[in-house]
Every structure is written in structure tokens, then in C-alpha cells.
Amino acid sequence: DQQVKQNSPSLSVQEGRISILNCDYTNSMFDYFLWYKKYPAEGPTFLISISSIKDKNEDGRFTVFLNKSAKHLSLHIVPSQPGDSAVYFCAASERGAQKLVFGQGTRLTINP
Amino acid sequence: EAGVAQSPRYKIIEKRQSVAFWCNPISGHATLYWYQQILGQGPKLLIQFQNNGVVDDSQLPKDRFSAERLKGVDSTLKIQPAKLEDSAVYLCASRPPHGTGELFFGEGSRLTVL
Numbered sequence: 615d616q617q618v619k620q621n622s623p624s625l626s627v628q629e630g631r632i633s634i635l636n637c638d639y640t641n642s643m644f645d646y647f648l649w650y651k652k653y654p655a656e657g658p659t660f661l662i663s664i665s666s667i668k669d670k671n672e673d674g675r676f677t678v679f680l681n682k683s684a685k686h687l688s689l690h691i692v693p694s695q696p697g698d699s700a701v702y703f704c705a706a707s708e709r710g711a712q713k714l715v716f717g718q719g720t721r722l723t724i725n726p
Numbered sequence: 727e728a729g730v731a732q733s734p735r736y737k738i739i740e741k742r743q744s745v746a747f748w749c750n751p752i753s754g755h756a757t758l759y760w761y762q763q764i765l766g767q768g769p770k771l772l773i774q775f776q777n778n779g780v781v782d783d784s785q786l787p788k789d790r791f792s793a794e795r796l797k798g799v800d801s802t803l804k805i806q807p808a809k810l811e812d813s814a815v816y817l818c819a820s821r822p823p824h825g826t827g828e829l830f831f832g833e834g835s836r837l838t839v840l
Binding site: 620 | 770
């Protein structure tokens with residue numbers, strides 16, 4: 615039962631353009647959502663998060679949008695830079711729980 | 727502030743052998759997690775500790791996997807006997823007591839079972 619889904623295994627974007635990574639979830643009890651970035655041979659590192667009481671959170675070049683009615687969130691990176699090339703994981707947690715449920719990941723490649 | 731420490735970084739064993747992974751969380755983080763990440767998939771929670779007590783081990787294959795956190799600080803994850811499908815990266819993470827929900831991950835221990 616995949617509660618968090620990232621349906622695009624890979625995405626290729628030109629440097630300077632916008633990267634949009636998508637994530638869908640099925641559990642309506644999820645109330646906190648996070649994006650992690652992972653380079654090869656390293657652990658995932660936290661990127662940005664959003665609470666279910668908001669629909670947008672912005673941090674520099676990174677913006678996360680949450681559409682609760684559609685159970686969908688997206689991560690926008692603009693402008694995209696070569697250092698953004700990595701695997702991005704969407705994660706969610708349920709109210710009162712302290713564990714994260716992860717999606718399968720999307721490999722983002724930024725082309726010069 | 728030192729991050730989550732894990733060892734060994736890499737381990738190659740034959741099926742039916744045993745292996746153990748060690749994790750030392752960030753100082754002051756009471757909650758510790760072990761996740762399994764199989765190639766091409768997202769991390770899957772194996773076990774969650776709060777201090778030295780188990781909070782959630784519902785997805786831990788208890789016939790072959792065991793984990794302990796005896797003194798509420800560092801933790802060990804053991805696999806015995808290993809199967810081919812246990813080949814994965816084992817990620818340890820910890821969480822601060824009053825954080826916003828973010829977990830801090832170590833670099834992981836990559837296991838290859840031949």
C-alpha cells in the first residue's frame with residue numbers, strides 16, 4: 615500500500631528553467647509534508663516542508679505547494695542549477711506520529 | 727554539531743551470513759529510526775525508538791532482523807541470516823525533541839548480499 619507516490623521516476627530540465635516535482639498521497643490523516651534531497655552515497659537531507667494548514671511555503675529558490683483536496687503537493691525549483699541534480703523524495707507524517715512515509719523518489723537532472 | 731554517525735559504510739556478505747550496523751544519533755535526539763532503502767525505492771521504516779523503548783516495529787521482519795538501543799543513545803541493527811533481498815542501504819535517522827517533524831539522516835550503510 616503506497617501511501618505516498620511520486621509517479622515520475624526521472625525529470626530532465628535545462629539550467630535556469632523551472633523544475634517541478636510532483637507527489638500524491640492517499641492518507642487523509644497526513645498533516646505535515648517534507649521534501650528531501652539525496653546525492654549518491656549520502657543520506658537524505660531536508661529541503662523544505664509544509665503544514666496542512668498552509669497551501670504554500672517558500673524558501674529561496676524552493677517553493678512547495680499543497681493541494682489538500684487533490685491530495686497533491688509539488689516542489690518548484692527556480693531557477694534550476696546544476697547542483698540541484700539529485701534524487702528528491704517526498705515524505706509525509708500523520709498527526710501525532712513521529713515517523714515519515716516516503717515516496718519512491720524522482721531523479722532530477724539539470725542540463726547545462 | 728556532529729551529524730548522525732553510521733558504520734560500516736559498506737558491507738558485502740554471502741546469503742545466510744549475519745551482519746550488524748551501528749548508529750550514533752545527534753546528541754540530545756531521543757527518537758531514533760532505522761530505514762531500509764532498496765535501489766529505486768524510497769526509504770521504508772523498519773523500527774522507531776523513543777529513548778530505549780520501541781515505538782513502532784510493525785515493518786521489521788522479526789524472523790531475521792533485530793534492533794536494540796540499550797542505553798537510549800546508540801543503536802545496533804542486526805540481520806541474521808541475510809537473504810539476497812536484504813541488499814539495500816540501511817539509513818539511521820534521529821529527531822530532535824521539539825522539532826518540526828524533520829528527521830536528520832546519516833550517510834547510510836550499504837549492504838550487498840551475494
